[in-house]
Amino acid sequence: MYSNAVWRKGLRKPNQPAVRPSGWQLFNHNRLARLGMWIFVCCTVLACLAPILPIPDPNATALVHRLAKPWLIQWFFGDMVQNPPVFEGWLGTDHLGRDLLSRVLWGTQISLLVGGSATLVAALIGSLLGLVAGFWGGRIDNLLMRGIDMLMAFPYILLALAIVAVLGAGLMNALFAIAIVNIPFFARNVRGVTLGVVRQPFVEAAQLVGKNRWQTLCTDVLPNVMPTIVITMATTLGWMILETAGLSFLGLGAQPPQADLGSMLGEGRKLLFTAPHVSIIPGLIIFILVMSINLIGDGIRDVLDPRLKSGVMGRPAAATNIRCNREADEFARPEVQGLIVNQLQTEFQLGHATYQAVNNVSLTLEAGECLGLVGESGSGKSVLALSIARLVPSPPGCIVHGQVWQDTQDLLSIPLAQLQHIRGNKVAYVFQDPATALHPMLTVGSQLVEAIRAHRPISYRQAWQQAVNWLERVQIPNPGQRVHSYPYQLSGGMRQRVVIAMALINQPKVLIADEPTTALDVTVQAQILKLLKQLQQDTKAALLFITHDFGVVTTLCERIAVMYAGQIVEMGYTTDVLNHPAHPYTHQLIKCIPKLGGEGALATIDGLPPAMNALPPGCHFAPRCPWAETRCKESTMTLKAISNSHWVRCCKPL
Amino acid sequence: MMLTYIIHRLIAIIPVLLGLSLIVFLVMAMIPGDPATAILGNFATPENVARLNQQLGLDKSLAEQYVIWLNNVIQGDWGRSFTLNRPVLDEVLERFQATLILAGAAWLLCSVFGLLAGIIAAIRQFSWVDKIITFVVLVGISMPAFWLGLLLIMLFAVQWQWFPASGMYAIYGGGDIGDLLKHLLLPALTLSIVAMGVVARLTRSAMLEVLRLDYIRTARAKGLTERRVIFLHAFKSSLVNVIPVMAIQAGFVLGGAVYIETVFQWPGIGRMLVNAIATRDILLVQGGVLMVACTYVLFNLGADVAQHALDPRLSSRNRI
Numbered sequence: 021m022y023s024n025a026v027w028r029k030g031l032r033k034p035n036q037p038a039v040r041p042s043g044w045q046l047f048n049h050n051r052l053a054r055l056g057m058w059i060f061v062c063c064t065v066l067a068c069l070a071p072i073l074p075i076p077d078p079n080a081t082a083l084v085h086r087l088a089k090p091w092l093i094q095w096f097f098g099d100m101v102q103n104p105p106v107f108e109g110w111l112g113t114d115h116l117g118r119d120l121l122s123r124v125l126w127g128t129q130i131s132l133l134v135g136g137s138a139t140l141v142a143a144l145i146g147s148l149l150g151l152v153a154g155f156w157g158g159r160i161d162n163l164l165m166r167g168i169d170m171l172m173a174f175p176y177i178l179l180a181l182a183i184v185a186v187l188g189a190g191l192m193n194a195l196f197a198i199a200i201v202n203i204p205f206f207a208r209n210v211r212g213v214t215l216g217v218v219r220q221p222f223v224e225a226a227q228l229v230g231k232n233r234w235q236t237l238c239t240d241v242l243p244n245v246m247p248t249i250v251i252t253m254a255t256t257l258g259w260m261i262l263e264t265a266g267l268s269f270l271g272l273g274a275q276p277p278q279a280d281l282g283s284m285l286g287e288g289r290k291l292l293f294t295a296p297h298v299s300i301i302p303g304l305i306i307f308i309l310v311m312s313i314n315l316i317g318d319g320i321r322d323v324l325d326p327r328l329k330s331g332v333m334g335r336p337a338a339a340t341n342i343r344c345n346r347e348a349d350e351f352a353r354p355e356v357q358g359l360i361v362n363q364l365q366t367e368f369q370l371g372h373a374t375y376q377a378v379n380n381v382s383l384t385l386e387a388g389e390c391l392g393l394v395g396e397s398g399s400g401k402s403v404l405a406l407s408i409a410r411l412v413p414s415p416p417g418c419i420v421h422g423q424v425w426q427d428t429q430d431l432l433s434i435p436l437a438q439l440q441h442i443r444g445n446k447v448a449y450v451f452q453d454p455a456t457a458l459h460p461m462l463t464v465g466s467q468l469v470e471a472i473r474a475h476r477p478i479s480y481r482q483a484w485q486q487a488v489n490w491l492e493r494v495q496i497p498n499p500g501q502r503v504h505s506y507p508y509q510l511s512g513g514m515r516q517r518v519v520i521a522m523a524l525i526n527q528p529k530v531l532i533a534d535e536p537t538t539a540l541d542v543t544v545q546a547q548i549l550k551l552l553k554q555l556q557q558d559t560k561a562a563l564l565f566i567t568h569d570f571g572v573v574t575t576l577c578e579r580i581a582v583m584y585a586g587q588i589v590e591m592g593y594t595t596d597v598l599n600h601p602a603h604p605y606t607h608q609l610i611k612c613i614p615k616l617g618g619e620g621a622l623a624t625i626d627g628l629p630p631a632m633n634a635l636p637p638g639c640h641f642a643p644r645c646p647w648a649e650t651r652c653k654e655s656t657m658t659l660k661a662i663s664n665s666h667w668v669r670c671c672k673p674l
Numbered sequence: 675m676m677l678t679y680i681i682h683r684l685i686a687i688i689p690v691l692l693g694l695s696l697i698v699f700l701v702m703a704m705i706p707g708d709p710a711t712a713i714l715g716n717f718a719t720p721e722n723v724a725r726l727n728q729q730l731g732l733d734k735s736l737a738e739q740y741v742i743w744l745n746n747v748i749q750g751d752w753g754r755s756f757t758l759n760r761p762v763l764d765e766v767l768e769r770f771q772a773t774l775i776l777a778g779a780a781w782l783l784c785s786v787f788g789l790l791a792g793i794i795a796a797i798r799q800f801s802w803v804d805k806i807i808t809f810v811v812l813v814g815i816s817m818p819a820f821w822l823g824l825l826l827i828m829l830f831a832v833q834w835q836w837f838p839a840s841g842m843y844a845i846y847g848g849g850d851i852g853d854l855l856k857h858l859l860l861p862a863l864t865l866s867i868v869a870m871g872v873v874a875r876l877t878r879s880a881m882l883e884v885l886r887l888d889y890i891r892t893a894r895a896k897g898l899t900e901r902r903v904i905f906l907h908a909f910k911s912s913l914v915n916v917i918p919v920m921a922i923q924a925g926f927v928l929g930g931a932v933y934i935e936t937v938f939q940w941p942g943i944g945r946m947l948v949n950a951i952a953t954r955d956i957l958l959v960q961g962g963v964l965m966v967a968c969t970y971v972l973f974n975l976g977a978d979v980a981q982h983a984l985d986p987r988l989s990s991r992n993r994i
Contacts, residue, residue, distance in 0.1 A: 173693070173971050174697075175929035175967070176925070176929060177926070181929075181948075181963070184951065185705075185956070186704055189951075189952075258816065266818065266819075266932075269820050269936075296828055299821070303818055307816055307818065310816040314812060314815065314816050335796065335882050336885065336886060336890075336891075339894075409895060411891055440899060443894065443895055443896065444896035448895070448896075449895040451891070451892060451895075456889060457888050457892045459889045459893065459911070460987060461911060470896065474902075506986045508987050519892075522896065
């Protein structure tokens with residue numbers, strides 16, 4: 021969930037009261053679901069009104085008027101002279117001269133009744149089985165589920181056929197058959213959810229309070245399982261109607277003279293060539309009915325279980341969108357070898373709110389140098405790091421201003437193909453969590469080989485050998501064997517070594533490490549840091565090291581940049597910044613470092629970082645700054661040099 | 675390691691097949707009425723009925739009957755169809771070939787196009803292509819397949835006469851593979867539409883889910899081309915979630931063949947079943963159901979094996 025992680029972590033909810041819309045409002049907001057609702061209501065009302073509508077008896081035959089075409093079709097396509105249109109009912113008549121409109125309405129009624137009843141029966145029995153199996157567990161669960169598995173071993177239409185074969189053709193038997201074959205489906209879904217609910221603490225609490233099992237089941241478990249039951253019902257009702265229609269179509273459901281939509285279609289099939297309308301119309305009604313039910317079902321699912329909603333969020337594109345007018349002259353090509361970030365601005369657009377995650381950041385990183393980027397969670401460090409190779413998930417991310425120079429190329433203005441040539445080759449990343457950074461279904465070796473061969477035209481065998489060599493370089497024991505391992509077979513520290521090997525395997529000019537040790541335990545952290553430092557010195561790469569840990573920065577980095585609310589607030593040599601912090605934020609942050617054997621409570625910074633869509637004017641830190649004056653809250657702060665290697669964004673540096 | 679897994683699974687399906695046969699046996703044994711009377715007619719003497727019952731083994735207990743029946747089934751004696759007057763197994767095997775061709779073609783269509791549509795919809799999320807695919811999928815899964823078959827016959831067989839309306843081979847001069855394909859296209863397409871929609875829907879959401887994961891970002895950070903990121907990294911992970919659904923769809927096309935074979939007059943097992951139910955030829959129904967269900971079980975086995983071959987984590991979890 022990386023796009024989630026990246027922006028959720030840093031960007032707080034906007035400062036507005038959140039009113040949770042009711043389920044009905046949400047449902048009603050979904051245009052398609054609303055449309056489905058209307059169609060379904062219309063069909064149902066018409067079908068229910070069939071007995072009192074002024075239409076002929078559905079079973080009254082009139083052979084004289086047989087196979088009359090629908091009125092509108094006659095009217096449009098009939099030639100007026102030889103075959104003047106004759107009104108024989110709005111939808112015409114069938115082979116016995118029965119009025120089709122009337123039959124369709126009555127048939128819809130039957131189809132809805134049978135489909136609905138089958139759904140209810142299946143839901144009732146299936147949910148009960150699922151609840152019991154999930155709640156009682158143990159042998160009951162085992163027994164029930166084995167039986168269910170057995171039923172599911174049949175293709176379900178076939179099972180329905182077998183049941184009808186036993187019970188004999190007929191509408192009620194078709195209803196039972198359809199209900200029975202759908203029971204396993206409900207039972208499985210409900211059991212799965214019940215298992216999850218039963219493990220929740222509140223169920224244990226209910227039992228401790230002294231409720232017996234049935235009470236707990238009804239008052240605590242059932243309400244939490246209910247949404248699943250409703251979703252399953254809503255999404256299967258359409259199927260049930262289709263399946264009943266299918267059985268009737270085969271002549272195994274409704275028996276004449278009773279007719280549901282399926283059996284009408286089955287009868288009409290014999291007249292397909294002479295009077296297609298007799299079979300087309302009932303089919304069309306089934307189609308419309310089922311489609312409206314499916315639309316409603318999807319709507320209900322989205323409301324009750326938003327996790328299942330497919331594609332709520334955009335998928336991240338290959339590279340972050342860039343939306344700014346590129347002014348080439350604005351910044352001359354730099355003479356420095358390394359990485360230069362100039363006035364970079366990255367935003368996230370969520371709904372109508374714009375979150376400024378990175379706000380006008382400039383920094384320089386020379387070859388072989390190590391720069392530490394420090395800040396609280398959510399200060400924009402990760403977004404800044406990802407912006408460099410345009411890896412910010414987009415949508416919602418968007419780079420709106422700035423340049424990123426790697427040697428002589430501006431990474432933000434080159435086409436994707438060129439950017440892909442730079443990624444992993446000139447600019448490489450080590451990510452925070454090695455557990456999720458590697459593809460779980462590819463071997464370590466193939467992922468390393470892939471990284472090499474994306475940039476260098478060497479044979480698979482050669483690349484494989486290099487992969488083994490690199491695993492050895494990152495001190496993985498037994499690399500010849502480990503190269504065949506899948507990530508899940510390695511420990512967290514090992515995985516991070518693999519990730520580091522993967523980043524350095526093409527000897528990049530710039531290495532960006534985004535909190536590479538945060539997810540590891542302390543002893544492993546030290547090893548990884550040592551390794552990273554050593555390899556960086558060996559390969560002469562420039563290292564941008566992101567962390568919230570001052571301790572790590574002092575051992576690793578010559579220079580340090582402190583970020584707050586998307587801006588760099590202080591930058592300079594590590595010793596200078598740590599010993600003489602000039603920005604109040606840095607000062608407070610350093611005070612927060614717990615000291616071994618120190619006395620008194622742990623120092624904290626009062627207040628919270630500002631919401632990134634509502635940054636305070638002036639200095640963003642002013643609301644939390646004990647030294648703030650009125651001018652701090654009014655004038656915009658710029659990064660000013662206080663010595664030739666120390667910059668600070670404050671109008672009265674300490 | 676894969677081999678041991680396959681062997682384990684093969685052993686594990688034996689109880690499933692036994693349970694399956696038990697269900698089929700019990701369902702058929704539940705049929706009301708006396709088979710002997712059904713065969714001999716209503717005017718048979720009680721002595722004759724008793725004698726036939728003894729001959730058929732119906733005077734024994736249900737458990738004994740099951741053992742005898744199972745033994746016969748394993749030895750290839752599936753009984754004799756009284757309507758067709760030939761051994762059930764012969765008829766079932768012959769019909770099953772036709773169904774396998776139809777269902778297999780439909781399953782291939784639904785897999786290939788379902789996966790493709792799902793991937794395209796996912797990588798072009800919110801574009802008009804995505805909207806069109808989503809709409810077509812909705813229409814596809816809401817349509818009664820047999821009705822779609824009728825519409826296709828009316829358009830392509832009657833109106834334009836591009837394809838034959840029914841049967842498996844032309845009556846005169848047919849019989850080659852081209853002729854078969856020509857007859858196959860419409861029914862296979864009809865049968866696959868619903869399954870295709872289900873596969874496409876699931877593939878789309880699985881792809882969208884995976885494309886947000888960290889390791890996709892890693893793949894991009896490595897400088898891989900977008901094609902490789904999507905078709906290797908993302909698709910491989912999504913496929914693990916899609917495979918079980920594809921297996922379910924195999925069951926769906928095998929069962930759905932009943933309708934489509936009826937509509938297109940395809941000489942498969944589905945149409946045989948419908949006729950057998952109408953004439954109450956119970957042994958034939960039994961044989962047909964057993965055959966299709968066993969195939970489905972084997973298919974599910976194949977899906978499990980494929981899933982494990984793709985995702986090494988699953989096998990490690992199973993070994994405990």
